[in-house]
Amino acid sequence: MNINSILDDGYKDLINSSSKTSKLDAELLLSSVIKKNVKEIIFDRSIKATKNQLKSFRALITRRKLGEPIAYILKKKEFWKNIFYVDKNVLIPRPDTEILIEEAIKLLNKKQTKFVLDIGTGSGCIIISLAKERPNIVGTAIDISKSAIKVAKINAKMHHLKNRIKFYNSSVDNFFKGKYDLIISNPPYISNLKIRYLVKDILGFEPLVSLKGGPDGSAILNRVIKKSSNLIKTGGKLVLEIGYDQRYMVTKLLKKEGFYINRLVKDYANNDRCVVATKL
Numbered sequence: 001m002n003i004n005s006i007l008d009d010g011y012k013d014l015i016n017s018s019s020k021t022s023k024l025d026a027e028l029l030l031s032s033v034i035k036k037n038v039k040e041i042i043f044d045r046s047i048k049a050t051k052n053q054l055k056s057f058r059a060l061i062t063r064r065k066l067g068e069p070i071a072y073i074l075k076k077k078e079f080w081k082n083i084f085y086v087d088k089n090v091l092i093p094r095p096d097t098e099i100l101i102e103e104a105i106k107l108l109n110k111k112q113t114k115f116v117l118d119i120g121t122g123s124g125c126i127i128i129s130l131a132k133e134r135p136n137i138v139g140t141a142i143d144i145s146k147s148a149i150k151v152a153k154i155n156a157k158m159h160h161l162k163n164r165i166k167f168y169n170s171s172v173d174n175f176f177k178g179k180y181d182l183i184i185s186n187p188p189y190i191s192n193l194k195i196r197y198l199v200k201d202i203l204g205f206e207p208l209v210s211l212k213g214g215p216d217g218s219a220i221l222n223r224v225i226k227k228s229s230n231l232i233k234t235g236g237k238l239v240l241e242i243g244y245d246q247r248y249m250v251t252k253l254l255k256k257e258g259f260y261i262n263r264l265v266k267d268y269a270n271n272d273r274c275v276v277a278t279k280l
């Protein structure tokens, strides 16, 4: 069958779903089924699909219609300069988190060995991106979720970094190993109240443990800052992702724990998103 009509049907099917990118979604799903890249599909509409491929495509369209994110259906997501394996056990890496990478690489020069800890590593996207940018860092990453650590290890292997990053299945509270030059974290920071209002694609599919930050969103941030204060070397840097309305709460806590605030960085929507601080 010619892909023209198949694509059109898939696209129309998605128009009334929660997808805001129905055309692209249909193209991505078809490209994964017929194993051609999206460009080929867009420019060569003479490509044919078999009956089985059509069946598989329709099944994927149904999953997308029900709100399942494209990244989970395709089992991959691009972040920074790399592709990461993702599944329902980890948060899908977000473009806003790339701001943390930008800030961290400014702080890590290419020569000296630096010890870096990623708290709440999820898919491992942060520590792996940093290790690829800076071959001289020694990475450690922790996560309370055992299944997330499995995913992070898959990604470390895929990016040939198994020997440079140590992964631990541990809560931030129970982790006492090492002293670090830089600690980086994108912890769960959404308040319990706001969780209820998240869109279906997030709430129904992404792991709650990666989103829920307690009554006012600060529960895990609090613990990350306190723990970092003990694990970081004097003069070491802390790079944190925060919620758009957490600037005052976080900077107050950082000061209380002996940090100097270097920078607050905004995201692409002009919201406060990242704090960089130095341990005094």
Ligand SMILES: C[S@@+](CC[C@H](N)C(=O)[O-])C[C@H]1O[C@@H](n2cnc3c(N)ncnc32)[C@H](O)[C@@H]1O
Pocket (backbone or CB within 6 Å): 090, 091, 092, 093, 094, 097, 119, 120, 121, 122, 123, 124, 125, 126, 142, 143, 144, 145, 148, 170, 171, 172, 173, 186, 187, 188, 189, 209, 210, 211, 220
């Ligand atoms: C917002 S996700 C970030 C995932 C990944 N670093 C990223 O930026 O895409 C937060 C991660 O923190 C982990 N987490 C939640 N509570 C934790 C805790 N108390 N100790 C360690 N990790 C925790 C979750 O399992 C989740 O993987």
